[in-house]
Amino acid sequence: MQTMLAIVKKELRTYFNSPIAYVFLLLFAGVALASFFQQIWALKQASLRPLFDVLPLILLLVVPALTMRLWSEERKLGTYEVLMTLPVRSIEAVLGKFLASLLLLALALVLTAGAAITVASLGPLDWGPVAGGYAAALFMGAAYLAVGLLVSAATDNQILAFLGALLVCFGLWAVGEEFFLRLWPQPLAETLAVFGTGARFRSIARGVLDLRDLVYYASVVVVCLGANVAILEARKER
């Protein structure tokens, strides 16, 4: 636990000691808010829906950028081998990196809170869907982070890590979307739809916390982090 916390702190420090965190935060908040304000005046409704409509797309693009270096760079720079010789359990290392990036993502989401405050001051905002939307963004972000972390562990090439994570995240999203489901017969499509991240996101973002959605995101996270640990362990033995 202690070790894990130490790794979280270390990772956060790394993020903030380089321009990565700042660029990420500015880009995330900037794009999200710009997109939100582009639609909210025309919508004329006290709702954060425009924000939560665009968040999945932003997450899809920025999360792989956040995770691409987490393992790849260590491997490239050789610090990875150092790490493997230390008394740090793989699971602690994985969780530490995961939580650090999740905290950064949460911080980015907090930066968009101005939108909610603005809307609440201009109309009767229903806070339920707002809470749901932020929760959904955090869940989706966590799933994407876990995927990105896993892909990053599999390669020492950061570009490859980025593209790989992007591809997998996109695939996870697309599998539940209309355009993809239309290609399959109805019963199969219904089963496939269960594994899409987008529909889950929308469901939570409208203000409904459903156990199934939580289980879904949690299982994506668990499987990816588990696979990540497995990869580390496998390498350690070698």
Next chain:
Amino acid sequence: MGGISLRLQAAVVVALLAANLVALNLLVRPANARLDLTEERIYTITDATRAVLAALPDQITIYGWFSGETHPKLAPLVPRIRDLVEEYRVAANGRVQVQFSDPRGDEEAEKEAYRRFGVKPVPLQIQTKYEAAVKSTYFHLTVAYGDQHHTLGLRDLIEVEYLPDGEVEVRLANLEYELTRAIQKVVRSFGTLETRLAGLEQPVVLRVLLTDPARVPAGEQTEDLRAFLVRRKEVLEGVVQELRRRFTAGFTASIEDPAADPALAARARRQLGVRPIAVRLEGLPEVWCAAVLEHGGQAGVIDVRGRGTGEDDSFAIRQAVEAGIRRLLPGALRRLGIVSEGPQLSPEERLRMQMMGQSPPGDNFQTLREALRGRFEVSDVSLAEGRPPLDVDVLLVLAPKEMTEKERFALDQYLMLGGRAIVCHEAAELAATQPRLRMRPLETGLGELLAAYGIKTEKALLEDDRNMPFLLPVIVRRGGEHILAIEEVAYPWFVEAREDGINRDNPAVARFDQVTFLWPTPLDLDLEKATAEGARADWLLRSSERAWTTADLIDVHLELQGYGDKGYAVPADARQRLLAVAISGRMRSAYRDRPVPALAASEGEQAAGADHGDGSGGPGGANGEPAAAEHGPGHGSPEAAAPAAGEPPPADEGPPEASPVTSTPSAAAPDTVTPSAASPSSVSPSAALQEPVLVSTDATRLIVFGDADWLSDLAAGALARSGRDYRNHVALLESLIDWAMEDLALLEIRGRGGRARPLEALDRAAMRRIEILNHAGPALLVLLFGLGRWGARRRAERRRGTGGRSSGPAGGGAGSESAPAAPGREATTAEGAA
């Protein structure tokens, strides 16, 4: 080698984990644990809908037809429609299948949608980045079950509001209400009663509460009571057997004797609202003769006393039971009976006449009928024979002309037996529009009846300063030229109930904004009278405080000049008057101290008369009770109102009109029973069996309007011309029907989610300011934080004096961290090694 096998191991572990993920997600798919965070719980479908879905006999399919490219105002509504339909799918546990598609561009699909469901795209003006054109767009939901289907189109799915600034606001209509109703309709029109009962989880229970005739001691006084009970027992046993034979599943029936079972008697009284017949002779048990249907916590009372049925007694009772079952089953389509003037044509006849270019005769409520038809089983009802129309759920009485005593009696008894009626009474009807607007007085014949219930009517028209303006073409002179213009002229006879004119405490009317009455008559509520038996009475709609009445029922023409800018002046004695009132619960019959009209002679006799008729003065006169004398000798006549000991019907009994002896007030005394509930012990047993019911059950609902025109075809046109929506009136009526049926949950659906969440309108500069603030805030925070950190690191590096490159990233926190972790930290960072 070992590495490879380890990799293999890792792969296996990951694969197992992934398999578990898939399995877990498929496993929890049907689970339904969710938390609705929205303020109004808009994503939680109501219990009313759940009940309907739970009662689905088989799988239904909801088809969504929505074009991908649609009007920008409609596009954001589509996901919300999907969301709700998805909720239905989840709640129905596999009994609802959902298919969304866009048939456009797919000729086969388009044909199919049209051929099977009559769904065709609606033309909409659509503007995209590249073009602006009128395009055919799908915006439909179809509920299909078996060969039945109901489609909700654009008009059902959205509400459009024209804002004063010329903008159009498009909202989602009350979708859950529409959808649940549609499901109710298709399911209800598909299954037979047998199949629907068979599909129930819990059976419908019929309990016949009948005192065993053997418990009535033999004696001259009780002779005909015994005979009545024996006959009832015989008939009802037959009915029960017949019903058991027909409904082999989902239905149980039994005959029970509350007189022998005090617990049952208490339950019948308290929970089911049934009481024993008011016969109290010394040494007699309570006389019970009623039937109760129960299902899912709801109960319905059925009149099995054999009164009011000219045909075969047991057949009529079976019919009443079936109607009762239908009413109890969730998802049942309500039966609405309409009583109005005018010849009643079947839809086929009407269609035939229309095809031949003739305008079919009919009353003024054809638009209303059309609008209601989708949601209710609408039928025209005649009260002429004096029989309460027990097979309808709600009776709608629309400005009848000169109701007869028998009709009034039928209405009264309908209410007393737990009926629900919406009565539109008015004092005058439109006679001519040219050359002047003129009315003619209308005698509905309802005045006395309503007065007995505590609702006072007036032979007067109500005028109000809060009114719907009349649109008049006028010639105005502008700059020396005469121009024809349409001018809005305040017209006091078009009274509008809005703002404080709507009772916000009543769930049926609370959500409505405005109701327009055309030439209404004012109502008054005599609370003492209305609530004498414990009913609750309240106003629903009323005028403004600047309202007054005129006794002139003819001239309603508006003078254009006269009082400033208005054609009228508000008199000093203006005050707020009622336009609609509602009474719910135990009401007192108007026939409590009013002679009962003689019904057709056949009435009642087939039920009990043949068994106990001795042709003479009857036990009523013979029992020696002092009060019985008042209806003793008179009873001998077969035409008597309550022919306690009437003769067996003659074999050649003609139609009911053959002996239409209606008692007039003057002739009433000898020929009619004047029952008195205050002294039930004085009523002879046999007379009591045929008495009118004097106090209603708790289920009774009576809603009275001081106008019928608000629902008429005339109103439909007039409202549209003045920018109002007639559908609003229909919606109000439907809401009241729901209220009367105690479909409170459905009302709840109606009232929910209606909360508008408008954003305050800002000018462009204010918008820009807010945007800049929102962008600058986070950016500034991030930059300040970055600068702060950079500064801190610089200072830390300087303090150390030596090259902090390797230790720098560890920052000031290094000292506080645990020793074994420290090297790990160093190693896990890229910078640590850089």
